[in-house]
Amino acid sequence: MISLKRNSKGEPVNAPGIRKRSSSMYKPHQTEMFKISRSKFSDFLNCQRCFYLDRVKGLISPSTPGWTLNETTDLLLKKEFDACREEQTPHRLFSKFDLNHVVPYAHQDLELWRDSMRHGLEHQVKGTNIILHGGIDDVWLDTRNEEIIVVDYKSQANNRPVTPQLYLAGTYHQSYKIQLDIYAYLFQGMGFNVSPTSYFYVVNAIRNADGFHAKMEFQETLVPYEWSSDWIEPEVQSMISVLNSEMIPPPTDACENCAYANQRTLAEVIETPIPSNS
Numbered sequence: 001m002i003s004l005k006r007n008s009k010g011e012p013v014n015a016p017g018i019r020k021r022s023s024s025m026y027k028p029h030q031t032e033m034f035k036i037s038r039s040k041f042s043d044f045l046n047c048q049r050c051f052y053l054d055r056v057k058g059l060i061s062p063s064t065p066g067w068t069l070n071e072t073t074d075l076l077l078k079k080e081f082d083a084c085r086e087e088q089t090p091h092r093l094f095s096k097f098d099l100n101h102v103v104p105y106a107h108q109d110l111e112l113w114r115d116s117m118r119h120g121l122e123h124q125v126k127g128t129n130i131i132l133h134g135g136i137d138d139v140w141l142d143t144r145n146e147e148i149i150v151v152d153y154k155s156q157a158n159n160r161p162v163t164p165q166l167y168l169a170g171t172y173h174q175s176y177k178i179q180l181d182i183y184a185y186l187f188q189g190m191g192f193n194v195s196p197t198s199y200f201y202v203v204n205a206i207r208n209a210d211g212f213h214a215k216m217e218f219q220e221t222l223v224p225y226e227w228s229s230d231w232i233e234p235e236v237q238s239m240i241s242v243l244n245s246e247m248i249p250p251p252t253d254a255c256e257n258c259a260y261a262n263q264r265t266l267a268e269v270i271e272t273p274i275p276s277n278s
């Protein structure tokens with residue numbers, strides 16, 4: 001994808017490719033606190049090289065356009081759940097899943113927890129200078145035992161109906177499970193009692209309607225997921241080792257971006273003849 005850097009007027013401007021703000025860059029062996037977002041930690045899990053080039057060397061990855069349709073379903077779901085939160089009543093979907101004892105959790109910091117850019121959930125990983133943080137979609141409360149329930153809204157368009165088994169087995173959904181593992185870990189670190197069951201609230205756009213008619217319909221499903229956070233602290237230790245390394249880690253063989261960059265470098269070093277007009 002071709003990604004052009006633009007100013008607030010939409011005009012193309014110089015793309016530096018490297019960041020100037022040193023606070024977002026890690027100096028190997030630094031002892032000061034360093035904040036790592038849930039998404040950057042996931043980058044580390046996907047490719048240590050890209051993570052290192054970003055956090056230590058300050059390279060800026062090309063930007064991608066926003067997912068405005070997905071963001072809109074999130075926004076509308078938040079409004080629905082906030083109305084139930086205000087009344088402390090179960091959401092309309094809960095009875096279908098025997099969750100009438102669950103209400104959206106009312107907490108004074110909810111908007112901070114949802115603000116992934118400036119705040120989110122935060123926890124300093126024990127024995128390290130790493131503060132992990134991440135913004136949530138929602139959190140519910142089990143009124144029987146006062147445990148909080150971690151929730152993420154997910155939008156998709158798939159011809160197959162959503163079932164928990166298929167959804168949790170999906171190749172592209174493994175990172176979603178990591179996301180909930182991290183949120184549950186952060187809540188626990190912040191001192192909350194967290195239910196062992198978290199949920200994906202999945203809205204699946206119906207693709208076999210007879211036309212658009214200025215509306216899109218969705219099937220809604222709750223997918224329960226038993227989160228696990230045992231793996232997080234060992235991975236944070238590995239991440240710190242990578243951050244402290246003087247060596248750039250190797251690339252991931254399956255990555256199409258690196259394959260493209262390598263082929264492009266090869267193509268550019270071979271002198272290309274200038275096309276003639278004759």
Ligand code: SF4
Nearest residue numbers: 047050251252255258
């Ligand atoms: S393989 Fe290369 S482009 Fe792909 S994620 Fe890793 S460093 Fe980035």
